[in-house]
Amino acid sequence: MLGAVVWRRLVQVDQVLPGCALPCDPEGPAGPEVVVWRTVGGRVVAMDARCPHQWSHLGVEGVVDGDELVCASHFWRFSPEGVGTKVNVHGRRDPKADIAVHPVRERDGWVEADLPPPDRRGTR
Numbered sequence: 217m218l219g220a221v222v223w224r225r226l227v228q229v230d231q232v233l234p235g236c237a238l239p240c241d242p243e244g245p246a247g248p249e250v251v252v253w254r255t256v257g258g259r260v261v262a263m264d265a266r267c268p269h270q271w272s273h274l275g276v277e278g279v280v281d282g283d284e285l286v287c288a289s290h291f292w293r294f295s296p297e298g299v300g301t302k303v304n305v306h307g308r309r310d311p312k313a314d315i316a317v318h319p320v321r322e323r324d325g326w327v328e329a330d331l332p333p334p335d336r337r338g339t340r
């Protein structure tokens with residue numbers, strides 16, 4: 217049986233404007249590292265912050281490009297669903313490792329996410 221949904225406040229809605237990515241650690245240094253970002257079209261996303269390639273922090277190294285978050289370290293790209301790809305110099309898009317995305321909502325001026333409990337982190 218899955219646990220109950222627990223919405224945690226991450227950032228205020230007006231802190232994450234379209235095209236913006238922010239680091240967030242809602243449980244302090246011992247908790248999960250999350251990046252909150254908003255597509256240029258306005259969709260808000262909460263995902264694990266560490267790039268699955270070489271662990272860059274996407275709240276620092278992440279740049280929003282349209283509907284994707286791009287890791288500026290080596291240009292892996294992540295969709296709002298967490299699908300990882302990289303576009304080569306010829307324009308071919310190759311699959312790369314995916315990243316966990318967390319359920320998110322905007323409520324009472326806050327971006328809130330349902331983060332997995334400690335024993336289930338890294339499994340979404």
Ligand code: FES
Nearest residue numbers: 267269270287290
């Ligand atoms: S660390 Fe993110 S693409 Fe290499």
